Amino acid sequence: MEWFTADGYWLSRLIFQRALAVIYLTAFLTAALQFRALIGERGMLPVPELLRRTDWRTAPGLFRLHYSDRFFALVAWTGCAISVALIAGVDGRLPLWAAMLLWALPWVLYLSIVQVGDTWYGFGWESLLLETGFLAVFLGNADTAPPVLMLWLLRWVLFRVESGAGLIKIRGDDCWRKLTCLYFHHETQPMPGPLSWFFHHLPRPLHRAEVAANHVTQLLVPVLLFTPQPVASAAAGLMVLTQLWLVLSGNFAWLNWLTIALALSAVDWSLVAEPPAQSGAPLWYEVVVIAVTALVLVLSYRPARNLVSRRQAMNRSFDPLHLVNAYGAFGSISRVRLEVVVEGTDEPVVHPGTVWREYGFRGKPGDPRRLPRQFAPYHLRLDWMMWFAALSPAYARPWFGPFVQRLLENDRDTLRLLRHNPFPGAPPTHVRARVYRYRYTTWRELRATGRWWHRTYVRDFMRPVPPGPSPVSRTRRS
Incomplete structure (x- = not known):
């Protein structure tokens, strides 16, 4: 034909x-x-x-x-x-x-x-x-x-x-x-x-x-x-x-x-x-x-x-x-950027003066001084789901608890998904997660501070948890 x-x-x-x-x-x-x-x-x-x-x-x-x-x-x-x-x-x-x-x-x-x-x-x-x-x-x-x-x-x-x-x-x-x-x-x-x-x-x-x-x-x-x-x-x-x-x-x-x-x-x-x-x-x-x-x-x-x-x-x-x-994309647009920041400590008891160290993700914003990188077309699945978790804990409920538990174990495969592990020698004793509001700095702020982002604390996402059963139940609802 x-x-x-x-x-x-x-x-x-x-x-x-x-x-x-x-x-x-x-x-x-x-x-x-x-x-x-x-x-x-x-x-x-x-x-x-x-x-x-x-x-x-x-x-x-x-x-x-x-x-x-x-x-x-x-x-x-x-x-x-x-x-x-x-x-x-x-x-x-x-x-x-x-x-x-x-x-x-x-x-x-x-x-x-x-x-x-x-x-x-x-x-x-x-x-x-x-x-x-x-x-x-x-x-x-x-x-x-x-x-x-x-x-x-x-x-x-x-x-x-x-x-x-x-x-x-x-x-x-x-x-x-x-x-x-x-x-x-x-x-x-x-x-x-x-x-x-x-x-x-x-x-x-x-x-x-x-x-x-x-x-x-x-x-x-x-x-x-x-x-x-x-x-x-x-x-x-x-x-x-x-x-x-x-x-x-x-x-x-x-x-x-x-x-x-x-x-x-x-x-x-x-x-x-x-x-x-x-x-x-x-x-x-x-x-x-x-x-x-x-x-x-x-x-x-x-x-x-x-x-x-x-x-x-x-x-x-x-x-x-x-x-x-x-198919479709971005039927609604967020006006405010929220990020879940995950932190750990190696202190045996959590107290008001506890020093917390932040886990670094490969793609999602974390350190305000770090310019976001280009990864696409490669897909950072955990980083993407962390964005959804910041929108609502309901998106994270099935997997966030297991994720934290693996951080408490210094699980090798989980840590490979991250850019930076602040506890290379031994696992942390506690892990917590907090929600921050991120906004881009202005040109003046960038020149003065070297920061691409400005962030302010909003609320706890997950209270400090030690190793043990999955801490998913401890995540807070928005």
């Missing part, structure tokens, strides 16, 4: 596939380096416990067959190895059916990880990677031109990512409608980057212009993805620029980079490079692609209905395989 393929999009597919492979590598590397403390057999939210309270139908995956920390590590590092092979273009040297199987492997492996990731894997970009990775299985390789249907489905994913984020803003916090949200967002976002302080101090009229431009890019431009070229390419280019702006202003794991990859798949690169000689698509491949397209269209009903609903859900999966999902 002549309509089935689009020869001019061979470079679009190639760029998209290599970018997706890099993101897969980042995701698997994140899992391999962090899982033992978070969800391992002795982790804060152990996988075996989750498997006991869930079933195949709600969370299918490889770990239903067997779980051990060694097996999880094998899955994660295997995913890293396959991702490297895909980055190197091994799929282009294989027959079509073998290339499809190679692309299916990281999807199956990462789906299995997400299914047992519990709270730590509840972010929208997990579902976005799985949905995108599933479609990538059917994009083909150098043997055939890219199938038109898959290219359109990738645009459908991009449309839902951008428009979902735009609609949740317009329906949510009124500061988006007043164009004032960026007065606060650069300061209160989950994990600021090294340039966030500077973005925050941009003139307020420019902040308003940023919000207005964001509305245009997320509410109007996505529709243009479905128009003829070169309009669709221009729309995708605007999305890329917007996402790069977000990359510079904060740390959002691989969300921005995966959105950029999706946008680049919609660009017509035919003016840049002539397509190589490609054979026609085999009949079995056409049948498979058409069947998958029909499946995705059926599963799209609920996400599409969610887009037009006044009760729009943000970052929600509608099927256990995360094949078609709802």
